[in-house]
Amino acid sequence: MDEQGYTLQARMVKALAHPTRLRILALLRDGERCACEFGPLLGLGQPNVSQHLGVLRKAHVVNTRRDGVRIMYRLSDERIIEVLDTLGRIARDQFVEAAAALGAVA
Amino acid sequence: MDEQGYTLQARMVKALAHPTRLRILALLRDGERCACEFGPLLGLGQPNVSQHLGVLRKAHVVNTRRDGVRIMYRLSDERIIEVLDTLGRIARDQFVEAAAALGAVA
DNA sequence: TCGCTATATTCGCTAATCCTGATAGATTGT
């Protein structure tokens, strides 16, 4: 892959690199949702949610569709679920590993 | 997953979210490498490389081993390759898609 | 010990990210 390819890839990864955005994506795992749902579900304010959705949109991680007043969000690519699942497992395993290492010390 | 889980996951994802670090990880795909290799291979200065390696280290994306004066780096988890491959394919496909859309306009 | 190489860290700066509060745009129903 060339240097520009890594820049493109990094742009997408950066869009995933925030707990709120990961939580939004987890909510989109089972299908599309109205933008209005995320705020109440995550306990966040409307502008904050909208900005995070904007980050995901600009990075083409999600697509949107208008339904009257509402904007429906969905994952742009099913493989994103796979990526998030694997990353989640890696993070969890390493957390367990780190905890075990701490336990061994004590 | 709980909120803290997403924070942990985000911390790991953030560590991947830089073109230089993606390039470093690509070089580690086939096995461990000396820290000294990355600078020349990537055309970057030593402090810069060391800082990026530090980010990957703190996020436990890579592990290290000392071999005399040299520090050998390797991926901490094979599944990271899988994640990067999938992300790379997604990014590439979307780039192609965007290019096609531009072409359709012209 | 001294010098040499390889790494890591610190510092100062610039740029980017994130959050909140206020404002603007778009769509529907009356």
Add this chain to the structure above:
DNA sequence: ACAATCTATCAGGATTAGCGAATATAGCGA
């Protein structure tokens, strides 16, 4: 047209990331 709702964007200030230059640290060999 107007009001109500949903969504996006702007403005600000605080925090964090990134980089280069300089400085520290660690191991090796003479």
